[in-house]
Amino acid sequence: MARPDKRARQAIASTTDLYRVHVPLPWIRDLFGDASATAPYAGSAxxxxxxxxxxxxLAPELVERLADDGNRAVGLLLAKRHQDAPADLLLRVALDGAGYLESR
Structure with missing residues (x-):
């Protein structure tokens, strides 16, 4: 499957339910085999x-950039995968998981 152009990609509707599993399309799986190709997608819409x-x-600067993402699943994945995740992110993830945050 070829990668769609930018306009077509932005027109794709997607749900961002925290608990929904998203299986990446083949072009995404291929792309993310190359570590140097990840940085532009850290700012994807x-x-x-x-x-x-x-x-x-990820490089530490990408971890820092994604730590302020605002998407709960992004924060959860960062906290789970990166030992150098910022302390405030870890606190947000812990409080959110315990039900103390109102951002649901």
């Missing part, structure tokens, strides 16, 4: 792509 980036081994 699609949370599914940002989630995928957050689940990979």
């Amino acid at each position: 699609h949370a599914v792509l940002r989630r995928r980036v957050a689940s990979l081994d």
Whole structure:
């Protein structure tokens, strides 16, 4: 499957339910085999792509950038996968998981 152009990608509707499993399309799986290709997608408009980036081994500057993402699943994946995740992110994830945050 070929990668769609940028306009077509932005037109794709997607749900960002925290607990929904998203299986990446083949072009995404191929792309994320290359660590140097991940940085541009850390700022993607699609949370599914940002989630995928957050689940990979990342440079510290990408971890910092994604820590302020605002998407709960991105934060959860960062906290789970990265030992160098910022302390405030870890606190937000812990409080959110305990039900103390109102951002649901």
